[in-house]
Amino acid sequence: MMSDSIQQNISLDHIRVIAFDADDTLWVNEPYFLEVAKKFGDLLEDFIPRHNASQELYKTEMQNLPLYGYGVKGFMLCMIETVIRVTSHAASPQVIQKVIQYGQELLNKPIDLLDGVEDVLTALSDNYRLVIATKGDLLDQERKLEKSGLTKYFHHIEIMSEKQPKDYMKLIKHLDCQPDEFLMLGNSIKSDCLPVLELGGHAVHIPYHTTWAHEKVDQSLVHPRFVQIKTIRDILPLLKQEAVAK
């Protein structure tokens, strides 16, 4: 964690575009995945210890990530593949059917907005161009946004297959702004902050209480264009509230 005094030093005077990550930044996501991962462990408890089930699932996910990308459908396919592998083909089709059911339930979860999100979007939408920059399955992310009722606040929605610097560069170019005018907020240092800082943009980290292993980084970040805040509401005092040229 950075000290409060350092946090206040970030200068966000030139910001025109604010991009928000969606999952675990605007609404609950990872806890739903963890809930399914727990039920997945239960399904396999006759075959392997619960802890190994998560490890094996993560191994399958990492192996297939370049092929499937992010999102629930790939997660479902990885659960199925893991069941087959760890049971040495001994699992019944009922187990696989359960996995499909869990995945479909995940796709149908209601949207649970995080505290303060709507207030912050309301406060910022008059003075800034707001966009969403999120990874995941195309239709699923669109559906979640639709369900969230937040569409009206956003100028543009970017569903990305990756969040590498080149992907943000494309987005920034598309939004016709300079990296220095671009601020990204999200719960992942790895995906939401580091690539944006690399391009000359600004980044705000809002840690969520649980983070997918793939998004974790072993470093504490100190950077003149970076700040970590506790909740999304803490962004407001850092930004000018008067009108700026969007």
Place this chain on the structure above:
Amino acid sequence: MMSDSIQQNISLDHIRVIAFDADDTLWVNEPYFLEVAKKFGDLLEDFIPRHNASQELYKTEMQNLPLYGYGVKGFMLCMIETVIRVTSHAASPQVIQKVIQYGQELLNKPIDLLDGVEDVLTALSDNYRLVIATKGDLLDQERKLEKSGLTKYFHHIEIMSEKQPKDYMKLIKHLDCQPDEFLMLGNSIKSDCLPVLELGGHAVHIPYHTTWAHEKVDQSLVHPRFVQIKTIRDILPLLKQEAVAK
């Protein structure tokens, strides 16, 4: 089929943006799915006749389309669900593993450009803004485009969860052109032509020798802003070759 004389009557003088569907318009796609569907029938031949296997798979696909959207990952999940249902849970996990393998092979297929595609894109790219408008899994469609070597011809790539009029409207607005300046080319009357015509745009149908049942329409289309051609090369004589304001 429309007569040659009617075909020549379409006026494409105002076109500034030409959008191409990708699968089965720029490169081979449906035959690869059919190949997998055939192998899927083989897998299930101990349980149900081949024709029923395709019907059952299609039924599962239609049922899950609102949840999964288009693309290979959803297709894989539908094959797995179909295996479990039609075998009344009697299929071995090996069968499901085979299905996963077929799907992964589909994701790794090489890109086979259709005849004339590169010549047409080369001829048009100086005078028109060219874009891709395609359905499917985000990462998979991006990867196919990358493999195709065609990226350099396109001003913008739109991967869409649906091809309804509202989706095209968003694209046209985003491209900052008028519907009357927009021309869509594709192999599906339902997805590539009808919604664009509804908005006041122009559409060109290039039938492919095989079409997914979901994309078929039972109507012959006659419309002043529509034309059907035999191969992608036939678009060239219909378009002005001199420079236009893009």
